[in-house]
Each structure stands twice: as structure tokens, then as C-alpha cells.
Amino acid sequence: MDFVLPFEIVDKCLGSRIWIKAQKQREVVGTLCGFDADLNMVLSDVIEYQYKIDGSIEKTHLDEILLNGGQITFLVPFKNGPDEVLNKQINQSNISNDVNLEIEKEKSNSD
Amino acid sequence: MTSKSPSDFLKNIIGKPVIVKLTSSIEYKGILACLDAYMNISLEQAEEWIEGQFKNKYADIFIRGNNVFYVTPQKKRNLQDL
Missing domain, CATH: 2.30.30.100 (SH3 type barrels.)
Structure with a gap:
């Protein structure tokens, strides 16, 4: 084992x-x-x-x-430590914002 | 990576100025006279600092090991402040 x-x-x-x-x-x-x-x-x-x-x-x-x-x-x-975790969360929220922007762009393009 | 065990660390700092921080956030600054495996510590010329403020001075103190949070070597400038 x-x-x-x-x-x-x-x-x-x-x-x-x-x-x-x-x-x-x-x-x-x-x-x-x-x-x-x-x-x-x-x-x-x-x-x-x-x-x-x-x-x-x-x-x-x-x-x-x-x-x-x-x-x-x-x-x-x-x-x-806690600083790294906080930075990661901030980065992730930035990434998700970017993704949302791209989705919106694609939508407007298709319209 | 060569590891530096706690006993190596202690050999290096005996007789030198150290800061001992307790779990209660009180700091004792003084010369490390001796200590044992329980982290019982004996300090000479010890100063008691509570929340960054100087409170008291003792010629010789014994700190019971269970109260100790960490031990760190003191930078030289702190002695010159006196």
C-alpha cells in the first residue's frame, strides 16, 4: 500500500x-x-x-x-501566503472580464 | 539544498542579541544566554516591548518555552537606539 x-x-x-x-x-x-x-x-x-x-x-x-x-x-x-492567493483571485477576475469582453465582441460582430 | 536544522541555528545565535516573540505578541529583546529543547530561554539585559513600545528592562530573565512563538537574531541598530 x-x-x-x-x-x-x-x-x-x-x-x-x-x-x-x-x-x-x-x-x-x-x-x-x-x-x-x-x-x-x-x-x-x-x-x-x-x-x-x-x-x-x-x-x-x-x-x-x-x-x-x-x-x-x-x-x-x-x-x-495570503498575498499570493489574493493576487490570484484578482488575476482570475481580470481574466473572466477579458473573456466576457471577447464574448460581447463576438456577439456584436455576429449581429 | 543544504538544510539548516534548528539546533544549527541556535548554535549560531547563542551569545548574540535576539528578539523573542511570545504568543501574546510581547517581545523580549536581549542577549541569548542559553536555551533548551523545550525552548525555555534565558536572556540577559532583556527589554520588554509591548506593541512596539518599550515597557521595562530586566538584567536576567527566564522565559518558559511554551510561551515562545519565534526567536530571531536582532539587527545591530536596535542596540544603538538605547
Whole structure:
């Protein structure tokens, strides 16, 4: 039977960007440099996102951190964090607008 | 890609100025004296910063590991601000 151990997924992420959701409305995005059995992680080029009660987001840039594994809720491999997801959504809405425009053009041409 | 394990990272930063951020968003800036596998941390000349504001200064503190969110090396300019 084929199965994958959770740590194999983390191991595949070495050297790539990962997006970590931690406890207390925190998110961390960084390049994974190393980790241990407790899932403590060394990350470089880090952006820390802290969601405040008033809806604002505090962004902190850090060169290199050691993140406590006990605080991690889940992680998304090969993702560049909430910014990337937002940009993608914006791009997709642009694409769908373009498609709509083309459909309208074709309609007017056929008329 | 050569991986850099947490213990390698710690060996490099012992004795250097670091910032320790807790889950409660309080930051402690000081010289990293020692730490263990539980992430219990001992800091010298520690400063307590709450939401970017300086609150207090302690000669020596011990931080229980369960409260730690991350540890990061401190940039030099922060020491000169004092």
C-alpha cells in the first residue's frame, strides 16, 4: 500500500516557500531551511501576518527565525501566503472580464 | 539544498542579541544566554516591548518555552537606539 508520512511532506518543502497558519490568528510565510522532530522550523525571508481584532493586518518582515513547532496549526507547502492567493483571485477576475469582453465582441460582430 | 536544522541555528545565535516573540505578541529583546529543547530561554539585559513600545528592562530573565512563538537574531541598530 502507498502512503505518505506527514514529515515527508515537510521534508519535500525544504528550500521552498511555505505558508504556516499558527495559533491566535497568526500566519507566517517563509523559505523552509530546516526543521526537527517537534516541527520547530528555521525559516528565512519571513513575513509574519497578525490579524488584529479591529480587522487590520500587521505585517512584519524578518530575515531569519526559529519558529516554535508547538504553535503551528497547519501548513501549506509551496505557497507564498495570503498575498499570493489574493493576487490570484484578482488575476482570475481580470481574466473572466477579458473573456466576457471577447464574448460581447463576438456577439456584436455576429449581429 | 543544504538544510539548516534548528539546533544549527541556535548554535549560531547563542551569545548574540535576539528578539523573542511570545504568543501574546510581547517581545523580549536581549542577549541569548542559553536555551533548551523545550525552548525555555534565558536572556540577559532583556527589554520588554509591548506593541512596539518599550515597557521595562530586566538584567536576567527566564522565559518558559511554551510561551515562545519565534526567536530571531536582532539587527545591530536596535542596540544603538538605547
